[in-house]
Amino acid sequence: MNTPARTARTARTARTARTRHYLMCRPTHFEVTYAINPWMDPAKPVDTDLAIAQWEQLYSLHQELGHTVELIDPLPGYPDMVYAANGATVVDGKVLGVRFRNAERAAEGPAYLEWFRSHGYTELHDPAHVNEGEGDFLVTGSWLLAGTGFRSAPEGHAEAQEFLGRPVISLNLVDPRFYHLDTALTVLDGDEIMYFPGAFSPGSRAVLKRLFPDAILVTEADAEVFGLNAVSDGRHVILPEAATGVARQLREQGFEPIGLDLSELLKGGGSVKCCTLEIRHRPAGA
Numbered sequence: 485m486n487t488p489a490r491t492a493r494t495a496r497t498a499r500t501a502r503t504r505h506y507l508m509c510r511p512t513h514f515e516v517t518y519a520i521n522p523w524m525d526p527a528k529p530v531d532t533d534l535a536i537a538q539w540e541q542l543y544s545l546h547q548e549l550g551h552t553v554e555l556i557d558p559l560p561g562y563p564d565m566v567y568a569a570n571g572a573t574v575v576d577g578k579v580l581g582v583r584f585r586n587a588e589r590a591a592e593g594p595a596y597l598e599w600f601r602s603h604g605y606t607e608l609h610d611p612a613h614v615n616e617g618e619g620d621f622l623v624t625g626s627w628l629l630a631g632t633g634f635r636s637a638p639e640g641h642a643e644a645q646e647f648l649g650r651p652v653i654s655l656n657l658v659d660p661r662f663y664h665l666d667t668a669l670t671v672l673d674g675d676e677i678m679y680f681p682g683a684f685s686p687g688s689r690a691v692l693k694r695l696f697p698d699a700i701l702v703t704e705a706d707a708e709v710f711g712l713n714a715v716s717d718g719r720h721v722i723l724p725e726a727a728t729g730v731a732r733q734l735r736e737q738g739f740e741p742i743g744l745d746l747s748e749l750l751k752g753g754g755s756v757k758c759c760t761l762e763i764r765h766r767p768a769g770a
């Protein structure tokens with residue numbers, strides 16, 4: 485019998501992937517020579533070849549799942565450029581450039597903006613205030629969720645709202661291990677998200693609870709292995725393989741988690757999502 489509860493359950497498990505367009509940057513020059521987040525330790529050796537091999541797995545996987553992946557040339561001397569999510573925020577074909585908090589990454593902003601300019605994007609904005617792209621800006625069906633506290637500035641949130649014309653929900657990050665929003669929260673599909681509550685201030689936790697009452701709440705243990713630094717196409721969710729608890733929670737909700745080992749890139753404080761920038765086009769006919 486088709487009881488309402490049963491209908492709801494069926495609806496929840498019918499997950500559909502939507503084809504995406506991503507931008508990535510090969511970690512050719514990856515190393516850890518400075519520390520701008522608690523995960524980075526320049527004294528700890530980094531195996532660049534292994535970083536490249538692990539990154540290649542992610543690059544191939546996106547393509548096997550049917551997505552289009554473009555590449556930006558890595559700049560020597562900018563080891564963090566592999567974290568392409570920090571390169572821009574692209575919504576409806578509009579490209580909001582980035583401005584980094586730390587001088588070590590400053591040159592990446594213009595490089596990413598130039599990539600978009602030279603690839604035919606015409607609506608671009610070079611920001612006046614600090615925003616670290618999709619590190620701190622996450623697009624849901626209804627909102628632009630925006631992290632602050634460590635990197636992106638509240639003024640940068642306002643600037644994003646004005647340029648992109650999407651309501652911004654500012655969220656305060658309070659735990660230095662989760663210095664970018666994309667280390668503490670994942671958009672799964674439309675307005676479905678998962679997050680680690682401990683990364684947010686009490687007020688921001690209340691906002692998340694109000695807007696996303698059905699969100700998946702992730703444990704600290706899973707968040708600590710970057711289980712929230714994940715990329716979803718609406719059905720497949722690519723995440724660090726160590727986040728086994730999240731994988732189980734996702735399966736329960738009808739998603740297909742796919743675990744990857746990006747241990748070398750973790751040494752820079754990033755994983756799956758950090759390495760993947762989504763390019764969102766203008767909807768057809770808009």
Ligand code: ARG
Pocket residue numbers: 520521524564567569570589618619620664666667752753754755757758759
């Ligand atoms: N080392 C980089 C930084 O601290 C890591 C950036 C990770 N990217 C991200 N989207 N969370 O800026």
